Amino acid sequence: MSLSRRQLLLGAAVGATGAVVHEDVDAAPLQPSATEAMAKPPFEVIALSRMAYGALSGDYARVRTMGLTAYVDEQLNPNFAADTDCNTRIANAKLRIVYAAGTGFPAVDEMRGLDTLNKTQPELWELRVHPSNTERIRPVDEVVAANWIRAIYSKWQLFEIMTDFWHNHFNVWAYSDTRISALWPHYDKTVIRANCFGNFRDFLESVATSPAMLYYLDNSTSRDGPANENFARELFELHTFGSQNYLNNIYDNWQEVPRDNQGRPIGYIDQDVYEAARAFTGWTVADGVGGIPNTGVFHYVDTWNDNAQKIVLANFLNANAGPQVHGKAVLDLVAKHPATIRNICTKLCRRLVSDNPPKSLVDKAVAVWTANYDAPDQIKKTIRAILLAPEFLATWGGKIRRPNEVVAAYLRSTGAEVKPTAELFSWITICGYRMFNWATPTGHPDESGYWSSSNALLNTWNLLFHLQQAYFPPATFDLQGQMPSSVTTVRQIVDYWVMRMLGYQPSALVKTKLLNLMGQAGNLDAVPVGSANDVKLRLSSLVHMIGMLPEFYTR
């Protein structure tokens, strides 16, 4: 494989940036990187761009002081009760709800709290039959709002990054069905967040028995003769093995599948999907139909179950094994398979490090994952191994931020005051990130090529502009007010926002462009020329410009 231009350029730049970069603008000198190419940033920038949605004011200095290991361990052991600011913001948040009157319900237009987040499952289940569709999908909007608040204000940034990862790994289209939307706070909290740093086998069963997934992939109606294959297919292809381990050319000849040195088939075939689908027949939701309880929780209907013998991954599951036994056996088989372990570990490294993570890093993750297969904190231990491996800091430039990450980092690093609103949600959707609204079970792609489309770039850049405007409700900016009184000249202003938003100096070319934008024809070591309003527009343009830089996009 030939080295790409990017890798070559970064390789050349790494040696040139050994200098310690100070966030404090009074500390001199600030040396831009010598080349026009992006430089490799200091470790705290790498850490905060991958383990967090960017840096709040002071974050770069704090992480630099505490060191990577302490920061990783802090982030892996969240104390949610201590996240006072974030918790208060969620408790006080108001999200507008508006709909016209309809049969049996009046018109509503009010600012309402995120009330469904604290509702019990039976209370949420009742919402699915609310006469207003807006009320039926309201719980999803509230989780979206809460997750935006957490992305921007939570102290436990890594937990939020991983919550987003697992929501995409076990993707459910929350708006596709009002039974799913009504229960959405439950899926977010008791399935995704509860298992985020936990044990994968437990996680898998929690997902497989969640009403959200049972409805989304149709297993709730799967019964003997013929079974619905939707969930079983994606269980193999997306939740565990990955399609790279799908041996479709073998189709149904399970005896022909090559074995590994422990006698296990090396991949899965269509017949495994068909057999697994039979194993999950009768795994449904208690929806009150046909004499079963009406509680909205997982329910097993034995009379729907195909209880005959099955062959899954060359394992015989004997007939009449008992309630749910075959389904759980399938979960055991797929969760423990080495192909699954490598697939999940690769995905973790792709999220936390780069699009094409080094094999040596994936190998380390696989080793920790495997050694802790039964541990209640298997996922946490694996993440720790990835973040503290030398490869974590040795790689840079192999991934860009997705639109939601760009926007969150922009809001965090500019100290914006954020109140999530429908405008923010719909704009992010236009940019391509459809939080809980991604239709296919793949979840959002995690490779930069997808996020480099002209649509994603342009709309995200434009959103960064809109966010600063008075007409755009979700955020309020006070750029001038945040600058220390010592920051007065063009050069100081540019350096201040460069260090707040990037945490290190960009290339000389970029620096020149930023100085020209802020300074125009004036002296760079004097206060900016022009009227107060003109200077305000240029300061706004400067911050917008930094948000569009390759340095800001790289993670």
Next chain:
Amino acid sequence: MEITRRQFVVGCSTAIAAMAGGRLGGLAFAEPGDIQRDIMVVVFLRGGCDGLGIVSPLDDANFQAARNTITFPNTGTGAGLELGQMGSVPFWLHPKAAAFKELFDSQDLAFIHASGLTNGTRSHFDAMDFMERGTPDNKSTSTGWLTRHMAATSPDGVVPIMSTGSALPASLLGSPNAVTISNVQRYAMQGYGTYGAQQQAALNEIYTKTGSMLDAPATRLLSSIAAVKARNPANPYVPITTYPAGGLSDSLKAIAQMIKLDVGLQVATLDFGGWDTHESQVPILGNQLDVLTRSLHAFYNDLVDYHSKLTIVVMSEFGRRLKANRSAGTDHGHGNLAMVLGGNVNGGRIFGRWPGLANVDLDHGVDLAITTDYRTILSEIVVRRLRNNRLGLVFPQISQYQPLGLVRGTDMAIDWSSGFRSYLPMARR
């Protein structure tokens, strides 16, 4: 003069062209005669559309036995629409696809049944990848089939390829010049007057030199924004037909507008999802077809003056299981239906060879077999309409050119050489 609907479908109505010209006066506008190359629009139905349930052999006893709970009748309320025979087997079109019946009867629309990806994958995502990269069995190919087609045609337009989704499909993987435009009016950068212009100029320079993975995409974005802006697109776009509401129509309108803007568009792609009918197929499929066929009908008529240069292909990753499941849906299958619409299509026919639905005729005993490789369909359009003879580059794994007679046009001596590297200096991944 009252224009009948039928004329509108097929005719190159000067009255309508004049009307459109009047309404859109003063704007840069491509005269249909200015367009040198044919335009291909590729509509991908994501999720595996149930071709068996769209163009159905209702008389077939095997079909009836497997599908009686989820199909439409051939008489009475909600009856299917007769399409004639494929071989000796009569077929009916789904009643919710009535807008397509009109295009079929006017001989602008052809169906190709029992077609698709011969690789036996039942995975959506693998099947789409194989098809769109144009290399079944190999999903590590670094370019899409449309990328390679465009590389061979040396496009000279300012926006030769567009996609309307959030991102490019795999068929445009590695393309150095494809852009995504979902809204032509909004295809401009926001900023404060002069300072905005300075930002744009600075980004133009910065993104040629950073070595970041965004260099090429950002450069492409900035140059295409300038090209679109120079043509002063109508705000808002005023089509000459009424499209149904919805995202599919919005995408089609963006393509129609770009075609009329004369930016050298040769290929446009768009996605329409929601076809994965594992459950409750009857209402879902009916609604999908209603939206698809009415939207494409409006699009086709909106481009009434461009019919002689326009070919629209509608494809999906696979068909669905013959036998319905107990959720009143169908699971992933194999052979499927493809559709081709355009002014040079030999429409009004169902092409291909019907393999039959008896157990022995089915793929693995369960799914419709494939008798026409999807690349056969695309190859004919590439050669006869898009005038590209480099099939060895576009579809490196095929070695025969066997046109079905789907479209009019002369054949060419096929160049079977591959070696696309020389055409693609920026091959990525």
